[in-house]
Amino acid sequence: MTTYTDDLVFELRMLEVPGTRIGEILAEVQSHIAETGEDPVDAFGPVKDYARERAGLEVAAQQGGFLARLFRGHWLMFLAGLAYTFIAARLMIGGGMALASERFESPFGLNPWAALIIGVVLLAAWGVWLLRLMKADPIVDPRTGRQVEWDLRGRRKDANGPDGAARP
Template sequence: MGRGWVLDDWRAAFLAEARLHRLPGTEIGAALAEIDTYCADSGTDPAEAFGEPAEYAAALAHGRGSAQGFPAGRGQLLRAALVASGTLTGVMSLLAGVDAVTREVPATVTVGQLVSVAVGVAGIVGVAAFLLRPGSRRAGGFDWRLGLVVGVGIAVTTVPQLVWKQEVLRASAWPLLGVGLVLLLSAWWPLLSGRLLTDRVRHPATGDEPVPTPGWLLGVVRWGLPVALLCVVLVAVLLGATGTG
C-alpha cells in the first residue's frame, strides 16, 4: 500500500467508523495495511473477510479499550455544541460591535439574531449527532439527507434575522466586539493551532496517507472563517468610513 492508494467504499467506511471510535491515526493506518495484505494474499474482498466496516472498527476499538462512539460520543456532541455556540455567538457579537463602532452608535442585538444562533447551534449538533452514529458510514456513500439538512439549516438561520428585528440588548460597541473576538478565538483555537489536524492516518511503513489531503484544503479549513470575517469587517469599516465622510 503506497503513495496514491485509493480507498474503496468499504475501506472509506471503516476509516470513518474507526475515527468515530477515536482510534489513533497510526493504528487505523496499520489496520488498513493489514486488511490490504490479507485481502491480496487470500484473494477475498474486505466485506467477505472482515464483515461490516462498522462492526470491524468497533471490534478493534473494544480490543484496545477505546471509547466507543455514541453514547460515549456524547462528549463529542458536547464539544460540537460548545464550539458552535462560541463560533456563532462570537460572529454575532463581533459583527454587531464592528457595525456599531463604524457608525459610532451603541451596539444592539435583536431577537432574530438570538434565534439564528440558537437554530444554528441546534442544527450543528443535529448534524454532528447524525455523523457520530456508529454505522452511519456504511459502504455505499453519502446520505442525501445530510446535504438537505445542511442546506435547509443555512436558509433557516438567515430568515429570523430578517423577520424579528426587535432589540433585546443594547451595549457599548467595543466591549461587545471584544467579547466576540474572545469567543471566536476560544472556539477556533484548536483548529488554528493545528491540534485537530495532526492525528493523520498513515501507512506504518511508508508514512503515506490513504487519501493525501492537499495543503491548500487544510489551509481553507483552518483559515476560511477568520479570513471571511476579516473581509466582512474590512467592508463594514470601509462602508462606515464612506458614510461618515
C-alpha cells in the same frame, strides 16, 4: 475496496482510534485482501462492525468518568462548540454593526470595539484549535512511515499509488 478502507478510516476516526493505529488497521485490510482476493465485506464484515471491534482495544483502555464519557460521546462537545461559535459571531458582528451605525446596540453592553475584538479573537482561537486538532493525530502508513493524505471528500489521495493492488 477503496471505498471500504475509506469508510473504515472514517468510522475509526469517529471512534477516536489513534491515527497510527488506524494506519495499521488500514494496511492490514489492504494486505489481506490483496493476498486472498476476497471481498472486503466477506473477509472483515460490515465496516461499522469491524471498526467497533477494533476500537474496543482503545475504548476499554480509556474508560473515564461520567463527564469524560459525555465528551467522548461528541454531542456535548458539539453543543458547546455551537454555543461558543454563536457567542463569538454575535460579538463580532454586533460589535461591527454598532461601530458602523449608532442605530445598533453593541452586544452584551460592551464597548463596540471590545465586542468586535473579543469576537474575532474567539473565532480565530476556535479555528486554530480545530486546525491543530486535525494535525495532531495524523494517520500514518506503517509500511512507509508516511502520513496518509486525504482530499476534501474523505478519499485517500494515494488511492492509485504504487501499493494499490486491486484497486478499481
